[in-house]
Amino acid sequence: MPEQHDVRLKTLETQVACAADQNLLDAFLRANTWLPHGCSQGTCGSCKMQVLEGEIDHRASSEFILTPHERSEGLALACQATPRSDLLVEPVAEVADDGVVRHPLRDVLGTVSALEDIARDTRRLVIDLDEPLPFTAGQYVELLVPGTEIRRQYSMANAPADTASIELHVRRTEGGAATAGWIFARMHVGDRVEVRGPFGVFGIGRPQNEPAILVAGGTGLAPMKSIVAAALAEDLVPELWLYHGGRTEQDLYDVEFFRDLDFRHDHFHYRPVLSEQDWDGANGMVTDAVLEEFPTCKGFAGYLCGPPAMVEAGRKVFKRRRMAPRLIHQEEFTDASDLARR
Amino acid sequence: MTTTEHNQDLSWLNDVTVTDLERDPYPVYERLRRESPVAFIPALGFHVATTKETCREVAANTEVWDGVISPAGGRTFGHPNVLNANGPEHDELRGMVEPSLQPAEVNRYIDDLVRPIARRYVEAIEDRGHADLVTHFCEPVSVRSLGDLMGLQSVDSDTLREWFHKLSVSFTNAAVSPTGEWANPDGFIPGDEARADIQRVVDPLIDRWIVEPDDSALSHWLHDGMPEGETRPREMLYPTIFVFLLGAMQEPGHAMASTIAGLWTKPDQFEQVVDEPKLIPRAIIESLRWTSPIWSAVARINKVDTTVGGTFLPAGSVVMLSYGSANHDANDYDAPSDFDLTRAPVPHLAFGAGKHACAGASFASEVCRIGLEELFEAIPNLERDDDHEIDFWGWGFRGPTELHARWEV
Numbered sequence: 015m016p017e018q019h020d021v022r023l024k025t026l027e028t029q030v031a032c033a034a035d036q037n038l039l040d041a042f043l044r045a046n047t048w049l050p051h052g053c054s055q056g057t058c059g060s061c062k063m064q065v066l067e068g069e070i071d072h073r074a075s076s077e078f079i080l081t082p083h084e085r086s087e088g089l090a091l092a093c094q095a096t097p098r099s100d101l102l103v104e105p106v107a108e109v110a111d112d113g114v115v116r117h118p119l120r121d122v123l124g125t126v127s128a129l130e131d132i133a134r135d136t137r138r139l140v141i142d143l144d145e146p147l148p149f150t151a152g153q154y155v156e157l158l159v160p161g162t163e164i165r166r167q168y169s170m171a172n173a174p175a176d177t178a179s180i181e182l183h184v185r186r187t188e189g190g191a192a193t194a195g196w197i198f199a200r201m202h203v204g205d206r207v208e209v210r211g212p213f214g215v216f217g218i219g220r221p222q223n224e225p226a227i228l229v230a231g232g233t234g235l236a237p238m239k240s241i242v243a244a245a246l247a248e249d250l251v252p253e254l255w256l257y258h259g260g261r262t263e264q265d266l267y268d269v270e271f272f273r274d275l276d277f278r279h280d281h282f283h284y285r286p287v288l289s290e291q292d293w294d295g296a297n298g299m300v301t302d303a304v305l306e307e308f309p310t311c312k313g314f315a316g317y318l319c320g321p322p323a324m325v326e327a328g329r330k331v332f333k334r335r336r337m338a339p340r341l342i343h344q345e346e347f348t349d350a351s352d353l354a355r356r
Numbered sequence: 357m358t359t360t361e362h363n364q365d366l367s368w369l370n371d372v373t374v375t376d377l378e379r380d381p382y383p384v385y386e387r388l389r390r391e392s393p394v395a396f397i398p399a400l401g402f403h404v405a406t407t408k409e410t411c412r413e414v415a416a417n418t419e420v421w422d423g424v425i426s427p428a429g430g431r432t433f434g435h436p437n438v439l440n441a442n443g444p445e446h447d448e449l450r451g452m453v454e455p456s457l458q459p460a461e462v463n464r465y466i467d468d469l470v471r472p473i474a475r476r477y478v479e480a481i482e483d484r485g486h487a488d489l490v491t492h493f494c495e496p497v498s499v500r501s502l503g504d505l506m507g508l509q510s511v512d513s514d515t516l517r518e519w520f521h522k523l524s525v526s527f528t529n530a531a532v533s534p535t536g537e538w539a540n541p542d543g544f545i546p547g548d549e550a551r552a553d554i555q556r557v558v559d560p561l562i563d564r565w566i567v568e569p570d571d572s573a574l575s576h577w578l579h580d581g582m583p584e585g586e587t588r589p590r591e592m593l594y595p596t597i598f599v600f601l602l603g604a605m606q607e608p609g610h611a612m613a614s615t616i617a618g619l620w621t622k623p624d625q626f627e628q629v630v631d632e633p634k635l636i637p638r639a640i641i642e643s644l645r646w647t648s649p650i651w652s653a654v655a656r657i658n659k660v661d662t663t664v665g666g667t668f669l670p671a672g673s674v675v676m677l678s679y680g681s682a683n684h685d686a687n688d689y690d691a692p693s694d695f696d697l698t699r700a701p702v703p704h705l706a707f708g709a710g711k712h713a714c715a716g717a718s719f720a721s722e723v724c725r726i727g728l729e730e731l732f733e734a735i736p737n738l739e740r741d742d743d744h745e746i747d748f749w750g751w752g753f754r755g756p757t758e759l760h761a762r763w764e765v
């Protein structure tokens with residue numbers, strides 16, 4: 015067993031044990047002490063913390079995300095840094111009590127119970143879990159690619175109320191170790207899978223007054239499906255729009271599922287949008303469809319998940335329609351390994 | 357006239373006019389920082405300290421230096437005001453103004469005070485699609501916030517704006533002739549008018565506060581620390597009221613406008629700040645460094661002979677602290693004339709230093725923060741209107757004269 019160090023969190027006066035080869039974020043989340051974080055991959059910087067006492071190892075922290083100047087001032091990325099001694103730390107971002115229920119990070123084993131092609135280069139993967147894994151709609155898990163150290167992130171698409179299994183949507187990446195090399199190749203129903211989670215802050219974790227506009231590109235639909243399910247079941251938002259963009263009909267999936275929800279709930283609206291195929295639905299860029307439908311987004315909250323260009327365009331559209339920036343939420347995909355999440 | 361150890365020929369300073377400085381003080385001060393950090397400018401009739409080091413030395417060393425108001429400032433405000441007072445008199449005036457401005461106290465009331473004001477002024481413009489933000493947002497938010505704190509709810513924002521503009525003209529009417537006479541005596545007329553106006557409006561308020569104290573700052577100025585049944589004489593208050601009605605009214609507006617103008621020089625950084633309101637305080641700090649609102653308006657006078665920055669100063673020399681120049685000191689800042697949110701936050705001198713350092717730093721920073729939060733929240737698609745130039749103006753006080761923005765509605 016590797017050496018352990020005590021890590022104390024100044025503001026909350028909590029203390030956790032962290033192994034010498036374990037990152038600080040992992041240690042805190044496992045102990046069910048919530049810390050601000052985003053990607054857990056060292057790319058978004060939202061888990062920055064101030065190391066007030068003790069020595070840490072920055073490990074793979076990038077100089078772009080954590081500059082030499084920040085290091086010299088004692089900052090560290092919680093999702094990368096490991097302890098070299100006992101520590102006293104303080105997160106840079108506020109640890110606000112925002113009323114969202116947080117779930118501890120855990121390692122859980124599961125068995126593949128369904129694996130099906132649902133759209134172009136896209137599979138639905140359902141894993142029955144040995145133990146329940148509570149999460150908040152919008153969060154993600156990491157899967158360990160068997161025989162490697164590689165972990166890839168995928169958002170849960172199932173309702174958080176279903177804790178016995180998780181549904182993931184996976185898009186094939188050419189040459190990707192997890193997709194082309196595993197989920198689209200040698201994975202079969204009945205395989206055992208190592209799951210770690212939940213991670214992330216994206217999603218709707220508590221009732222809100224603002225109506226929500228969800229915009230998804232490709233498998234960015236996964237967290238949205240979970241959010242829609244939770245929002246409708248728990249009455250979290252007054253009104254809800256879901257836009258799903260693809261190039262052609264081959265990129266859309268779960269269309270009937272959402273059409274049915276749209277039919278049954280007056281306050282849920284489903285808008286599939288195609289950019290490269292004429293059809294009887296909406297055409298063009300998915301974000302332009304939002305622009306067209308909403309003369310103003312003031313007082314709305316926005317949720318974006320998809321390829322970086324779509325997220326960027328969506329943010330611009332929301333701001334152009336005067337949505338308050340603090341109400342715009344997005345999944346941060348900032349490097350190639352993150353793209354595999356979708 | 358000036359004895360320096362630099363053996364620099366400073367005769368070029370004879371050609372410097374106040375008008376030049378008001379248009380763009382930076383080239384003159386940049387040269388002075390290199391050639392003679394403390395120097396006598398004939399058109400002003402006093403010395404200026406231009407580097408971080410010399411400003412700090414003069415501001416902080418109270419053994420040698422007293423606070424003094426510039427001659428034009430004294431002509432505008434009268435005595436005793438907080439800028440000009442020293443020793444026990446200064447302690448009393450600071451003690452009078454400080455209670456409502458202490459950071460812990462500011463935190464208690466600032467959100468309830470400023471946020472509704474900022475919202476109201478945003479609402480007035482948000483559906484128009486364009487505005488000069490100086491006139492329609494930065495200045496009104498600044499004066500309304502302080503006006504309400506002081507107890508001047510009955511004075512409308514446009515009047516408060518007019519007062520500080522007029523006082524400002526007089527305060528910075530610094531130019532003197534070679535014989536030491538005022539070069540533009542008429543420049544004091546606006547300030548005299550404003551003062552008369554102010555007294556006409558504030559006198560009845562003071563009459564009321566004397567018998568009916570309330571929680572306004574000015575009511576506290578009258579009553580706090582006075583024996584039962586007595587109030588501070590109003591002659592003791594007025595000069596400092598004028599200090600507030602000029603600098604404290606004007607500068608948060610300057611700071612807000614300069615922050616927006618600075619961010620517009622770096623569109624990526626502007627976008628980042630709009631997206632992440634938590635960066636607003638950092639943007640304000642960089643803006644205070646980049647274009648210091650109180651660029652060159654407060655001074656000190658030495659009680660004994662001394663040498664600063666290599667310049668000998670006989671006792672009684674007035675030295676203007678050019679904080680706006682010190683904040684461009686290349687020893688501390690790379691490319692100082694660039695606005696850059698990401699630069700290492702080396703402490704700036706925009707709020708001054710020593711015993712006379714700004715009493716309203718926390719209040720002012722919070723007004724700016726809340727103002728910009730509300731503006732960017734309601735109008736996240738705000739853009740610079742390129743049909744208008746952005747002109748910065750001022751040597752004593754500096755900021756954009758107008759700031760035209762547009763957005764889609």
Ligand code: HEM
Nearest residue numbers: 438439604607608611654707708709712713714715716720
């Ligand atoms: C961003 C806005 C502001 C800036 C940049 C600023 C800057 C300054 C500076 C440079 C001084 C002179 C310091 C020195 O002599 O070394 C000063 C003095 C002062 N400021 Fe501010 N100020 C601002 C806003 C305010 C506000 C809003 C208030 C009051 C509510 C205020 C109250 C004062 C007072 C009372 C003094 C005189 C202190 C003394 O002489 O003892 N200021 N300020």
